[in-house]
Amino acid sequence: MIRRLAVFGATGDLTARFLLPALAALEAAGQLGGPLQLTGAGREDWSSEKYREWIAAQFDRHGAHLPAEAREAVQASARYLRADVTDPADVAAAIAGDGPVAVYLALPPALFPPVITALHEAGLPAGSRVVLEKPFGEDLASAQELNRLLAELVPEQAVFRVDHFLAMTTVQNVLGSRLANRVLEPIWNSTHIAEVEIVWDETLALEGRAGYYDHVGALKDMIQNHLLQLLCLVAMEPPITLGERDLRDRKVDVLRSVRLLTEYDVVHRTRRARYLPGRIGGRDIPAYVDEEGVSPERRTETFAEVELELDSWRWAGTTFRLRSGKALGADRKEVAVRFRSVPHLPFGHSGEALPNVLRFNLEPEGLTLDVTGIGAHAHELTPLSLTAQMGPPGLPAYGRLLLDVLTGDPVLSIRGDEAEEAWRVVEPVLSAWDKDLVPLEEYPAGSAGPPPRERYGDGPQRREDLLHEPAAPPVS
Incomplete structure (x- = not known):
């Protein structure tokens, strides 16, 4: 050590x-x-x-x-x-x-x-x-250059690109629930899972972090690293072991399988917004652009949402929605795995069977399964929730990460190629947002976020050529 x-x-x-x-x-x-x-x-x-x-x-x-x-x-x-x-x-x-x-x-x-x-x-x-x-670099090119500099300094095994999310108890339990329970792994695929939501919504506003946050925004601060790491753990193939090579190889496989978004996809499958004045918990919150240290001309987003698909045998047909926002009305920090509806209900008109949802609650840490059961009357369907509370972690997340650094165990750090693949996923979004192809919406602090909009939305006139899906190439 x-x-x-x-x-x-x-x-x-x-x-x-x-x-x-x-x-x-x-x-x-x-x-x-x-x-x-x-x-x-x-x-x-x-x-x-x-x-x-x-x-x-x-x-x-x-x-x-x-x-x-x-x-x-x-x-x-x-x-x-x-x-x-x-x-x-x-x-x-x-x-x-x-x-x-x-x-x-x-x-x-x-x-x-x-x-x-x-x-x-x-x-x-x-x-x-x-x-x-994090963030490791500002884009793919800077991440590659940073990896080159590090390779000249120390071996890759001595580089710890840390993400404290990976040391959280519930995040670790994503793997435990999948890989240690036979009831889950056989149905952990697109045949049974329609959608996975990975959400980090928080009531915290800027809280004096303008010097950092105004240069990155929600997409780089949360989705490019933290939420993509959670995506890897949810979607990865079972590793041979939980050793650093096997685990990190499988995480890289997931990032490589993410279908890159075209400009058309970015217009229709991403959202960005920033908060207006409002109230949270009895406190008056100024608009983001009025926070000390913010430069409005940067057009930094405080809310970002991205829908991704994976080109893999296991996940073709499942949507992965990654979302993070600041100054919202309620904290929601979870991985929600939404299963497909049952093919047939023999209960007549006695109620609706909502799709099952398995929720890995990140803060506070816990596990919830939303199911449908029988109510007070025969054949009457009613929603039920089965909840498990996690015991207190033995060490805080940063304690676990520091211990790994001191002992030389890189299993929870991010490998160089993994960091680059994460930038590959978000670069098309950053590029389209820089072109202003996606409107920067607004939402009041303390609200649920930007209001629902039509899928094809309204936006700058120069987006009109993207509002129709490109025709498929002719078959040769």
């Missing part, structure tokens, strides 16, 4: 809200197996003592539930360096020490290339690892 962790961006929100509590959780669980040296590198002109005081304040805000002894151990292990993390000399000072180091880039993605270059010039000790947050 690596005994040194260097965090670049050590005073940021990610470090405060997730990394520090994750380290304390690992300490409390006895998973670190001994002292871990934490080096924080940032722009603030702080001493190590000042940094440890800041860590204590962040634990009060984000980790008060953790044992005091664990919090104090993390705090005592920390040192701080003021550093320009794109400068090789400053980087060399931040990673100096005995033995390999895990370098966590808790930074804006635009800084990844110069920081990786600086790490290369500074010289990483043998056996070191590099951790990158």
